[in-house]
Amino acid sequence: MTDTQETAITLTEKAAAKIGELLSSQPDGGEQALRVAVRGGGCSGFQYALAFDKPKADDHVFETDGVSVVVDKVSMQFVFGSEVDYVEGLQGAGFQVNNPNVVAACGCGSSFQVKEDSEAAVV
Numbered sequence: 001m002t003d004t005q006e007t008a009i010t011l012t013e014k015a016a017a018k019i020g021e022l023l024s025s026q027p028d029g030g031e032q033a034l035r036v037a038v039r040g041g042g043c044s045g046f047q048y049a050l051a052f053d054k055p056k057a058d059d060h061v062f063e064t065d066g067v068s069v070v071v072d073k074v075s076m077q078f079v080f081g082s083e084v085d086y087v088e089g090l091q092g093a094g095f096q097v098n099n100p101n102v103v104a105a106c107g108c109g110s111s112f113q114v115k116e117d118s119e120a121a122v123v
Contacts, residue, residue: 008080009036009062009069015086015095016065023052023067033061033068036084036097038075046078048097 011019011034023029035053038046055061059070071079082099 008060008076008082009071010083011064011067011069012083012085013065015084016067018086018095019067020065026052033070034084035059035070035072036075036079036082037072038078048079050084050095050097 019034023032026032029052031054032052033055035049035051037049037051039049041047053070055068055070056072059072060076062069062071069084078101079097079099081101082097085096085098087093087096
């Protein structure tokens with residue numbers, strides 16, 4: 001695991017509290033962290049994959065308010081500088097990634113495109 005001094009992924013207080021609550025209700029929650037990953041797919045090119053998982057040897061690990069967040073090396077380039085929030089609204093409740101690297105998103109809101117990807121598409 002790679003502990004990164006500069007926090008590349010941050011959590012809002014609301015997200016940290018909800019993650020802590022969810023992890024504490026699982027038998028092995030103390031060994032797990034929130035994994036923030038990016039996968040190819042969706043109509044804009046990429047999708048977020050958020051899950052509880054045990055950190056792997058080559059993950060970047062960040063801690064906010066006692067909650068660990070892990071990001072694999074490939075996903076890091078797409079989510080660096082992002083903030084994970086927990087939102088509740090008329091459409092339901094869930095985690096939302098506020099990513100400054102996104103230049104386009106699809107209408108359904110579940111996929112996105114980042115700057116490098118959009119420039120490569122133009123060339």
